[in-house]
Amino acid sequence: MDLIAVVVAMTDQGPSVLTVGQANALPSGPFELGHRSLQFGLRTWVEHQTGHQLGYIEQLYTFADRDRTGEREQRVISISYLALTRAEHAAGSGKRAWRSWYDYFPWEDHRSDIPSMVADIVQPRLRAWADGAGQDHMRRERRQRAAIAFGFDGRHWNEELVLQRYELLYEAGLIEEATRGSERSASPPPVPGATMIADHRRILATAIARLRSKIKYRPVVFELMPPVFTLLQLQRTVEALSGRLVHKPNFRRLIEQQELVEETGETTADTVGRPAKLFRFRHAVLDERVAAGTKLPLSRA
């Protein structure tokens, strides 16, 4: 019985995740009898071990597949969580490090255009995998899945399909984790991207997908923001999480008409150009509207 945490914060390197070891594992710990509840158990040990106050915690998924850790007949139940915090809360102890999550998923960052590795590496290898299927209908099905997941053939990129993309690459043998234990020469070279132990990278993919979906209908972004911020800073955070750019005027309109923020009266001084008003999150909305939404003006075209 293990608790695994995906702790997310914004750092200088962008949207980041707290890692241990050689930046190849998520922090995890046993669930102890002394803990009042699962969530409480997670909160106490993460805060104790990392000095991070966790603002928002959400259960992700419980895993127990037999060969999860590779050891046969040993059954470990892992309960994974998504937690949001602010990087400043760090007390940096031991071998813990923040890493941009795009280090592990370089194909997910579409903020400055589509990464070239998608067309140069991912697409041809997935194509080869699809063509390697025996029957004709299998080939078509594989191609269609790849096209939907990665937006090939003129389809639109859907930033929420993080897990589907990872699983597709895994199934195609293009992820190092998928070919562990088998002959190295037998499998094609993996796609770029830092790897993780066991299925931690898969759990991270689940967390990113959840967060990308959630910011559209719950005001959780603010857990990652400092107490006061400009609208552009807020926008950059949303863009970092979703991996794509949003239309600035429309973003402002959305935030303001939902009354998610209020002006502090101050403005920024340290920037070039016109100084921006500073805002703070209106915590009252959490009480006022349970289903307080935050939609993103993401283009469909």
Place this chain on the structure above:
Amino acid sequence: MDLIAVVVAMTDQGPSVLTVGQANALPSGPFELGHRSLQFGLRTWVEHQTGHQLGYIEQLYTFADRDRTGEREQRVISISYLALTRAEHAAGSGKRAWRSWYDYFPWEDHRSDIPSMVADIVQPRLRAWADGAGQDHMRRERRQRAAIAFGFDGRHWNEELVLQRYELLYEAGLIEEATRGSERSASPPPVPGATMIADHRRILATAIARLRSKIKYRPVVFELMPPVFTLLQLQRTVEALSGRLVHKPNFRRLIEQQELVEETGETTADTVGRPAKLFRFRHAVLDERVAAGTKLPLSRA
């Protein structure tokens, strides 16, 4: 390590859940080593025990609170699942029975107007609970929470807040499960609604909330429908699940423009009035659009 299933189907009594015992418990079973995965384990034992083929399975939540079962220091991890099936698949064995979920949550059915018990019983008792708070700001906060959850003071009813409503009633001591073990005379009489053992009713509330949310953006309703159906039958199912009526022309428009269904060419014969065309679900949409949506034309007013 326990698996608990909320198995949902449409029966003559409306949206129904599979129960065991005196219709006061959800089916549950241990997770065995022989099972390949959690989901697989659940599927096999539910199908084995009830003769039901489970179409759709989704993990709900993992619980491990210390006093969950009332036995101290005994820590049981429960992983709960939502499963959808068709009632006809039944092979009816033993003490299993379908029960309308509104037997357990009578305040949740707003199809034919708001149930009178909401204004007659729930509202005054929640008001009394709020007024019983010590400080003034506590009273205001309790009143606001009740108003948001149940749509008092001219607010809108939000059908997705099933869990919030249950938890509010629980906190107010108006749910029998909340006052177990304490002096009976000390607590107010519980609100109407069948009870369940342990926290099963809470798990059921979680499942209903999840399903009411999900039918709006994923075509899961079809798991509950027979192979062919009329659009009105589909609409009635959606209404039964969400607990509120939808606008018929708009519902049709939504279903058709999303190309979720296709005509079979047949029409119904056994009804009064003009015969309706029969439709079947277009399984192709599951491949075509991963995020295939089913939105409901629910009124905001």
Place this chain on the structure above:
DNA sequence: CCAATTATTCTCTAAGTGAGTATAATATAT
């Protein structure tokens, strides 16, 4: 003072949604 830079406001258009009305096809009653 002008260019560059960032912030903020406004407008236009297209699509989506809630609500109501009109027409079509059947059964049953008179």
Place this chain on the structure above:
DNA sequence: ATATATTATACTCACTTAGAGAATAATTGG
């Protein structure tokens, strides 16, 4: 046979939302 009830299906309209681009404002640095 005709009217009426009943259910199915189609159409219309007003209003809101969302995507996109343009225009204006307030700074800093030459």
